[in-house]
Amino acid sequence: MSDRPVDARQASSPTAPAPARVQYAIVPVPRLSLQTAARRAGVHPDLVRRFVALGLVEAERDAAGGLVFEPTAPAALARVQRLRIGLCLNYASIGLVLDLLDRISLLEAALRRAGTRSETFPWT
Numbered sequence: 001m002s003d004r005p006v007d008a009r010q011a012s013s014p015t016a017p018a019p020a021r022v023q024y025a026i027v028p029v030p031r032l033s034l035q036t037a038a039r040r041a042g043v044h045p046d047l048v049r050r051f052v053a054l055g056l057v058e059a060e061r062d063a064a065g066g067l068v069f070e071p072t073a074p075a076a077l078a079r080v081q082r083l084r085i086g087l088c089l090n091y092a093s094i095g096l097v098l099d100l101l102d103r104i105s106l107l108e109a110a111l112r113r114a115g116t117r118s119e120t121f122p123w124t
Helices: 008-012 034-041 045-053 073-086 091-114
Strands: 067-069
Touching: 034 045, 034 067, 034 073, 045 067, 045 073, 073 091
Parallel strands: none
Antiparallel strands: none
């Protein structure tokens, strides 16, 4: 039995969400602590916490409740910091720019897979 109370609407609803599946890595993925990620990115840990709270950088919680990061997190943190300082963007703008840059990367990858060169302009 679960200790969590079940909402009456959820118990009777045929479209209730399925429980999340747990996936295990074959090889353990190294994680970075908050202090390690902040040191490698050259920013203060409090600023990293703010970036995580705003959704600009992804992090997970370990068993003790501390933040842990993927090995690529220092690069993402440095990218956010460059946008913040270099372009004087506020946090909402940084989120938008990051989303657009990620979308551009996906589109360019799709063009490369399709064999289309992005240097060729369609209007000429």
